[in-house]
Amino acid sequence: MKNFIFQNRTKIIFGKQTETEVGAEVKRNADKILFHYGSASIKKSGLYDTVVKSLNDAGVSFIELPGAQPNPRLNLVKEGIKICRDNGIKFILAVGGGSAIDSAKAIAVGVPYNGDVWDFYTGKAVPKEALDVGVVLTIPAAGSEASPSSVITNTDGDFKKGLTTELIRPVFSILNPELTYSLPPYQTACGAADIMAHIMERYFTNTDHVELTDRLCEATMKSVINSVPAALSDPENYNARAEIMWASTIAHNDLLGTGRVEDWCSHQIEHEISGIYDVTHGAGLAVVFPAWMKYVYKTNISRFAQFASRIWNVEIDTYDLQKTALEGIKRLESFFSSIGLPVRLKEMNIDDKRLEEMAEKCTGGDRYTAGNFVKLDKRGVLEVLKLAL
């Protein structure tokens, strides 16, 4: 086990009807806010009205910025930064999924910074301060509700880049599983793949002696695997929705990575795919992860055999761990397929034309590698993409 620091300040307010508390919770932090959200869906569901009423009741004034979309765009972030500056706003409320939250986080670091906020995403600059962000979550997937991360797409070049800093961990996140009843099956499944991926990026490590975090990862994965089919067959199954929602937060609040080297190669590769093709992040992960596994599993067959045994109940063949390992990967693929996700690029209508370009971008033209479990160079990334075809 490696040395680590773990701290997570986010206050989680979880359960039925908790969105009605948003005004009172915001009021502890600010009187005037940017209210940032996505599409028309929160208006259709009535959530918009509930949030507005709660803010009004608490005496919080707000300016609205709608339009946050999947793979959130830098342009909208810049618009948000301008609104906050022009109006002396110090707090951003994001209502939505990872896109609205990531976009809000980008605005939060951009407001007090004199340069271009994109600098933080390219690594040109490191943020020193940020506005506070609060969240009402509608999609369990990204884990952004309690994470220190934000991923933004710069359409000027199809770049999708991430930023991680404690400054942008939300001060509170309101999680009401009822708000996820209206999620279409495909989005529920994509969320599940994202949650699974956040755990697997941590699970596949070469750090020795990490039994507790291994088991915590397995606990969270198994709960997701059991709950997603229940939520798909009965979208208003509160308890299944609740298990998934709480799992999404735990998967990505840093607890599961304590004391171990994390990987994140599959996420990096997927960012290149959704940066170009604008596919749903979770679907992209469902395609990339099994391909990545097939390419790297020989590095640590025991770990993949453990994954197969403890997650998928594959009986361990002690004479042939490789067979056990491969069966685990196969079952992951079957699980993704069974919940309606693609597991090959072609299922997303992506062919081999731009694989080289993606591998190039993912490794900065071989100036750096992707991942830690195995450090993949450009050729390695390309091989994974080919296995995903």
Add this chain to the structure above:
Amino acid sequence: MKNFIFQNRTKIIFGKQTETEVGAEVKRNADKILFHYGSASIKKSGLYDTVVKSLNDAGVSFIELPGAQPNPRLNLVKEGIKICRDNGIKFILAVGGGSAIDSAKAIAVGVPYNGDVWDFYTGKAVPKEALDVGVVLTIPAAGSEASPSSVITNTDGDFKKGLTTELIRPVFSILNPELTYSLPPYQTACGAADIMAHIMERYFTNTDHVELTDRLCEATMKSVINSVPAALSDPENYNARAEIMWASTIAHNDLLGTGRVEDWCSHQIEHEISGIYDVTHGAGLAVVFPAWMKYVYKTNISRFAQFASRIWNVEIDTYDLQKTALEGIKRLESFFSSIGLPVRLKEMNIDDKRLEEMAEKCTGGDRYTAGNFVKLDKRGVLEVLKLAL
């Protein structure tokens, strides 16, 4: 799953040699502190010197208050309160196990309060403010390093009472597993029983649909069960010590209880035992918990069968869940025995003379009940104590 709020502000600094960072970490919070610790053991181990050097290097001045002891005493707390008041101290550093930390927390709430600090423990008053507390942990057991709780003994009447308030959750806790190498086997085992008990108090619930937290509880228990024998046979096994230390924090940082009604009956009963007989808390729990289980398991045989199967690998007899459930309790008892703990009161030289008195105190003379899984009245507590004889 029930609605819940979860927030844990404590910054965990975990790993080898991390105690050398204590001065810098304190300095973020205060220039002048109360340095509270227990016995001579931190002087013998060299930890005292390391902490003093780190505080000096960081320019933190301190006043020492040694003497914190197992089942920490109200008298010493009052002494600490006086020192802080007389010297304008606003921060308390606890170096030790749960006793030093709980004692420091009591001082922290006592300093800004005009009345008797014991009022907070009897429920006569509710704390509104507190000094900040930081921790260097030497015993993984109580979980006080990231919990909002403190337990104090008032020797004037042999009362042991607890206080829970967010105000006393430590701002930071430094956890170096190397500091636990010198723990005697009995204390290591008592710590393990305390950790297991913190999880089991949450695990045995009647709240339905808590799969994720069930599995997180099981993950943590299994890691403890696997690591303790390794630490006992090789006290300087860093990884075993590390698993136990991180498990002790996770067991009691509130994550494992999210969304479920917790029990806490066994703790309440044990507090009466150690309030009178001054036995080690963990040993008391190893005696009380199996007795409590035998008294209540019929309330929810399925849950006890799940415990037997998932924790102790007992094959579930679907025709006789009661048999499965009882086998799980038996294996818990065997585990405690195997690591050198008592599982009966007589092994701690406690006879039946004061059982009635303990049951009386535990239930306020039947004015209230103990626990939630089953709400035990005085007679019920007495029956558990008899089963523990």
